[in-house]
Amino acid sequence: MSSIYYISKSDIVERVKGLKTDKLLLVVDENVLKSYEDFISNLKDLGKEVIVYKAKGTEGLKTLAYLEECLEFFIEKGAHRNCHLIAIGGGVTSDFAGLVASILLRGVSWSVIPTTLLAMVDAAIGGKTAVNSRFGKNLIGSFYQPDNIWIDSSFIETLPPEHIQSGRGEILKYILISSGIYRQAKDARTTFNALISSCAQFKKLLVEKDFKEIGERKILNLGHTFGHAIEKMYPISHGAAVYYGMRFIFELFDEKKNHEVLDEVTSALGWEFGSVPWKGEGIDVEKVMSYVSKDKKVAASGVLEIIRLKGAGTPYIDKIELAKLNELLIKRKANIDAL
Ligand SMILES: NC(=O)c1ccc[n+]([C@@H]2O[C@H](COP(=O)([O-])OP(=O)(O)OC[C@H]3O[C@@H](n4cnc5c(N)ncnc54)[C@H](O)[C@@H]3O)[C@@H](O)[C@H]2O)c1
Structure with a gap:
């Protein structure tokens, strides 16, 4: 260890x-x-x-x-x-x-x-x-x-600003998957160093429980399934793509409460991410599907594992067939475009 x-x-x-x-x-x-x-x-x-x-x-x-x-x-x-x-x-x-x-x-x-x-x-x-x-x-x-x-x-x-933003995207993910870090982020007395160490310790504990990512460690992938596709489609950093990947999955499943939690902590920390990179032109569903279907988390049966959120600090592992995902993407495209 x-x-x-x-x-x-x-x-x-x-x-x-x-x-x-x-x-x-x-x-x-x-x-x-x-x-x-x-x-x-x-x-x-x-x-x-x-x-x-x-x-x-x-x-x-x-x-x-x-x-x-x-x-x-x-x-x-x-x-x-x-x-x-x-x-x-x-x-x-x-x-x-x-x-x-x-x-x-x-x-x-x-x-x-x-x-x-x-x-x-x-x-x-x-x-x-x-x-x-x-x-x-x-x-x-x-x-x-x-x-x-x-x-x-x-x-x-000495880190360029876009890489600070990238780290912030991942920190927001930790805040959403851990109730302890969520509470800490909203506490005005919290220092940035304390937040860094909480995220690092949280990951360390998960890794100790599930080194090869066959179970609980997977929750660290919140925002990553669509984030990886977004990262390939637009010239943005990994962490920024994770942030937009979280927005994407919340909108896909019409989860207003999760958007509100993300807004709440982002503004409590005084951070800003701006509009989604597909603003104006809309999201290319076919491209998203082509990247997502190559994800390491797609089983041979064409079922994709995705990390979802019941609320702050309660992530869970869900599964969706690729064909169903395609249908849902088409149905929710206008909402995702308007993010
Ligand atoms: N192994 C994992 O669990 C894991 C998790 C997340 C991401 N990753 C990987 O991490 C990579 C991205 O890493 P990253 O976001 O840390 O970026 P990075 O390593 O690409 O560094 C970003 C840029 O900052 C520069 N840089 C680094 N430290 C600096 C400093 N202190 N001052 C000035 N410049 C500095 C680098 O030269 C580089 O140009 C991706 O390849 C991703 O796949 C791995």
Whole structure:
């Protein structure tokens, strides 16, 4: 199981120093490398051998070609079984580096230093690692838990606004699926750091109960089924797509109360998401269906698993046949268009 620590950069350096290894393999996002030179050089100055792989700072990193390049790079530099790999970056870096750690020399231990809001509350936690296939996102990967997740939320200070918004989309999802986080979000005394740690702990607990996502962990996918389709159709971030994916599913099933809960917490936090990306032109039902039918959660029988909400803090797993979904989409299209 992973341990999550909320600590400063200097404390992270101390923790890394304490790792029982003589060799560190760092996979560092290129933009993080640029903005945090001092931090990275402090990690290099611990009396251990440090090998740095500079990772592309875009989704384009998550390919078999870069996976091979990174594995061969570390092997050439003398990686051994007792090395410890550290991913430093957002979800792209941790997805990629975790997969490297899981197959390099049949697996080396690893830790994550998440530097995006989305990675702090979601991607760095849970041990899902992956690169993309030409047939779809995250189709080549493994479940491989990091030993440590070291969170210093001040990394967010240099994060571009669209990536802050992305993390907020995922945080809103946690608020809707957890009654404790819902109450916390409405409490004016809550700090942003406290919200980050509640989301991260909530995911950690779910992962401990259901590591391979065969049951309860699936509730983390609220907003994701349609969110993934929206993410492919419009140039928006993952978390923003999850936010619109929640709006989409609430409207599909005509759930006004759920819209109100989402409005309530979004405005309590002073956040704004603006209009849906299909405003004016309407949603392309055929395209949505084509992406949704390729979802990993579609069973051979053509039944799709979707996460729905009874109210704040009460998510549940529902199933719908693809043919029924198509009918419902056509019936509710005008409402979804008007969101
Ligand atoms: N494994 C999981 O459970 C899981 C969950 C959710 C998402 N993901 C994956 O996460 C990925 C998205 O990750 P993300 O949203 O964290 O974005 P990201 O890793 O793509 O980072 C976003 C951008 O911010 C830059 N960046 C990162 N940290 C920075 C910092 N502190 N200052 C300035 N720039 C910085 C990066 O270079 C990049 O350009 C997707 O590939 C998605 O599939 C995985």
